[in-house]
Amino acid sequence: MNRTGKWLLQIFVGVVLCCSTALGYGQSAARLQLANLDKLSDKAARVTDVTLDGTLLELAVKIIELDKDPEADQLKDIIRSLKGIYVKSFEFDDASQYSQADVEAVRAQLTSPRWSKIVQSIDKRNHEHDEVYILKDGGRVGGIVVLVAEAKELTVVNIVGDVPLEKVMALEEHFVPERSHGGKHKPNKERSHDDE
Amino acid sequence: MHFSEDDLRQALKRKDPGSGFTQRVMARMEQAKTEDAAAMKGKPAPSAKKSNGFFAWWQLRPAWIVAVTAVLLLGFGWAGYQYAEYRHQKQAAITAAIHEKELQEAERARDQAILALQIARSKLNHVLQQTQLPADGNDKIRRQRL
Numbered sequence: 001m002n003r004t005g006k007w008l009l010q011i012f013v014g015v016v017l018c019c020s021t022a023l024g025y026g027q028s029a030a031r032l033q034l035a036n037l038d039k040l041s042d043k044a045a046r047v048t049d050v051t052l053d054g055t056l057l058e059l060a061v062k063i064i065e066l067d068k069d070p071e072a073d074q075l076k077d078i079i080r081s082l083k084g085i086y087v088k089s090f091e092f093d094d095a096s097q098y099s100q101a102d103v104e105a106v107r108a109q110l111t112s113p114r115w116s117k118i119v120q121s122i123d124k125r126n127h128e129h130d131e132v133y134i135l136k137d138g139g140r141v142g143g144i145v146v147l148v149a150e151a152k153e154l155t156v157v158n159i160v161g162d163v164p165l166e167k168v169m170a171l172e173e174h175f176v177p178e179r180s181h182g183g184k185h186k187p188n189k190e191r192s193h194d195d196e
Numbered sequence: 197m198h199f200s201e202d203d204l205r206q207a208l209k210r211k212d213p214g215s216g217f218t219q220r221v222m223a224r225m226e227q228a229k230t231e232d233a234a235a236m237k238g239k240p241a242p243s244a245k246k247s248n249g250f251f252a253w254w255q256l257r258p259a260w261i262v263a264v265t266a267v268l269l270l271g272f273g274w275a276g277y278q279y280a281e282y283r284h285q286k287q288a289a290i291t292a293a294i295h296e297k298e299l300q301e302a303e304r305a306r307d308q309a310i311l312a313l314q315i316a317r318s319k320l321n322h323v324l325q326q327t328q329l330p331a332d333g334n335d336k337i338r339r340q341r342l
Contacts, residue, residue, distance in 0.1 A: 011253035050312040056305040080314060085312040121326035130323040146319045157316045171317050 016166050017146040029114060030135045030143030036105045040154065043097045044090035048155075052085040076167060082161035089155040094126070098154050103129075106147060106156055115145075127151040134163075141165070 031066050052060070078188045090098065109115070110133050112116050119132040128150045135143035144165070146157040253260060 046316065048311070050308045050315075052305060052309055056301075057309060059298070059302040060305040060309045063299070063306045067247065075310065075313070079309050085309060085316075087312045087315050088295060089315060099237070107201055117324050119327055121323055123326065128326070128327055130319075132320065132323055144316075146323065148322065149317050155315065155319055157319055159312075159316060165320075168313055168317050169320060 024164075029112065030108060030158075031084055031086065032109050032137070032145060034086060034106065034155070034156055034158070037088050037090070037098075037102060037154070037156065040090045040098050040102065043092060045093045046089075046091040048087060048089040050085060050087040055081050057082055057085070074167060075171070076163055078171070081164055082099075082159060084158075084160035086158040086160075088154070089157075090153065092152045095151040098149075103147070103149050103154065106145075107131075110145060113179045137162075 020172050041049075059075055061079050064079065092098075114135055114137075115133045116136060117131055117133050119129040119130075121128070123129075128148075130149070131145075131147045133145040133147070134141050135145075137143075140162050142162070143158070143160045144163045145159075146155070148155040
């Protein structure tokens with residue numbers, strides 16, 4: 001191999017390494033570290049903890065493919081484009097069960113310029129602070145974070161991947177699974193913002 | 197005891213066997229033959245005696261070898277078949293268990309994914325309602341406020 005060939009090979013290897021590093025960084029940047037919220041489990045009346053990485057999502061797609069329901073295709077398309085879904089939701093019986101530091105620990109991870117806060121809602125009367133962030137990955141959405149901090153509830157939804165928001169928003173209500181399957185729940189009346 | 201040369205010479209000198217020596221020798225030979233024949237008649241045949249012995253089966257050893265070989269072959273064949281069947285059933289059970297486990301894991305993953313997406317949808321709707329934005333995902337990002 002002549003000198004030019006070696007030079008081109010070195011450039012090629014460098015580009016491949018840079019691309020793989022950037023890809024890995026993109027995925028790791030889109031996923032938040034939410035382990036600091038685990039301590040709230042003891043105080044919460046209801047805890048929903050969902051951790052689904054790429055492998056589990058692939059499994060989920062496989063089982064959804066077995067479903068003959070045409071509306072399952074919609075769900076399959078959403079999950080197929082995702083690389084991870086991480087949800088931590090805590091519902092408390094009393095107010096002020098979590099600290100501002102708990103929320104700030106999550107917000108601190110969203111200060112990177114790649115994250116953009118697209119929606120923010122502050123309701124001081126009800127002690128509610130809701131935010132939606134998206135991670136820009138070129139021209140696409142690389143991830144999304146929904147942070148809902150209410151007086152008696154703290155929810156962080158972190159979806160990694162090219163999130164098809166319009167499809168997520170259009171998800172049918174009947175897709176809600178049996179509550180016994182999702183996360184660890186303490187007995188409490190189910191409450192959803194959709195019901196409000 | 198000491199023998200002199202004369203004694204030895206005397207002892208080893210030729211003697212006349214007497215008349216009828218040849219007849220006597222022949223008569224003794226005939227008598228010996230007759231005694232042997234009589235002895236053989238009175239005793240059972242050697243082969244018959246052997247057949248009643250403990251090792252009589254050894255006389256039929258080619259047949260026994262064939263029979264024992266056949267039994268061994270059948271035994272090994274049957275044992276091999278049983279072992280193969282056992283392995284096959286065990287493998288099938290393991291495969292079924294793995295499949296069942298994977299299926300359960302996949303169902304759990306599907307349910308969790310649906311739950312997570314429902315929570316995401318619910319919270320997004322809630323935030324959009326709070327900000328008085330229409331909860332229409334198609335142009336939600338375009339109309340971002342911040």
